Amino acid sequence: MITDDIVIKTEGLTKIFQKGKKREVIALDSVDIEISRGEVFGLIGTNGAGKTTLIRVLVGLLTPTEGKAYVLGKDVTEDIDFIRQRVGLLPQEAGIYDRLTARENLIYYGGLYGIPEEDLNKRADTLLEIVGLKDKEDYQVKGFSGGMKRKVLVARALVIEPEILFLDEPTTAIDTLGARIVRNLLKKLSSEQKRTVILTTHDLNEVKELCDRVGILNEGKLIAVGKPSELEEKFRAANLEEVFTGLVTGEGVYGGAEP
Ligand SMILES: Nc1ncnc2c1ncn2[C@@H]1O[C@H](COP(=O)(O)OP(=O)(O)OP(=O)(O)O)[C@@H](O)[C@H]1O
Ligand SMILES: [Mg+2]
Structure with missing residues (x-):
């Protein structure tokens, strides 16, 4: 993989939210990730897994507690204006x-x-x-x-x-036909224009159809990354849902392979 082609890179990225004096939430826990130009990368995970937090850190809306995050080769804590000029965001809420x-x-x-x-x-x-x-x-x-x-x-x-598109649940609430149009549009942007797309979704069929690679976040940790078909193979699972459920419940995947 050519280094110049890596448009997103995080190293030990950690985000901790302080809730009151004693309680804290580790929304991102030492996340290491690399995403290449032109990829459609899906982030999946249960509610509260840290998906939105990761996107918000990468677009400079939140500062990391520890670790590093680079977008287009620039540190998000140093060159956020450069980054903001080149990335598009579809926020999960409002906006x-x-x-x-x-x-x-x-x-x-x-x-x-x-x-x-x-x-x-x-x-x-x-x-x-x-x-x-x-x-x-x-x-x-x-x-x-x-x-x-x-x-x-x-x-x-x-x-x-934008060179990079961050889409936090782009197809949530959109009807079947509309969702298909959005997916086709994103596929085209990636294949024809080499735009990078990072999206979150709760629809595993969408991941299978659209994403080159997928990352599974669980309690702030990135517990698996790969092509959807690779993950199915690696865990000897019938489908991505089996991989996902087995990993996030801690019950293991039915096929029984070690991670
Ligand atoms: N601004 C904030 N202040 C305090 N805690 C927060 C804040 N934002 C997120 N959290 C906490 O961080 C954790 C991760 O939240 P996040 O919104 O990233 O999850 P998510 O994976 O996007 O979930 P969902 O699928 O519901 O959108 C949760 O425990 C959440 O309560
Ligand atoms: Mg979210």
Whole structure:
């Protein structure tokens, strides 16, 4: 693997949240990960496993407690402006401008990145068409359904044409057809434009279909990484669900292979 092609790298990345005087939560526990340019990398794990925390650290919204995180070769604690200019984020929650229309959400967000309005208008046309919101583009987002808002956020993350896309549950709340469109769009971005996509999901079929590699987080620890098919083979499991369930429950995978 060529070092230049590694766009995300963490070393012993740890994030601890202090809850009150004595209690603390180790949301990320010594995570070592490397992600290459053009990969679609899936992060899976039960609720509270640390997926959102990892994304938030990588885009500079949280500072690591210990360890290192590099994005595009830059340390997230030192060069976050450089990084922010080049990555797109679809947050798990909120982030949408309710009073703006679907189209204005894209144009305003892109404007923050200094992208000329002419380019933004073209990109907005294409993206709104792709996610199926072209006929609703001039409606205020506050009247949108949950899935429609999610589609606006997907388009918004893409409008800046980022080198790296962080998508925290991009297809949650999106209907079957919409989810397929989003998956196809992400696949195309990765294969045709070599964009890197890091996404979280609770849909293991989605991982199988979309992700080149997957990382399983459990209580802040990265307990397995690999191609979905490799993990199934390694653990002699019938499917990814079996791998996942066996590992996170600690019951082991039915096939019985050692990790
Ligand atoms: N800002 C915060 N302050 C305190 N604790 C936090 C904060 N953010 C996350 N946590 C804790 O860190 C742990 C990891 O949370 P995180 O949101 O990363 O999980 P997740 O894997 O994204 O879960 P989900 O699948 O529910 O989205 C949880 O125990 C959570 O309560
Ligand atoms: Mg989350």
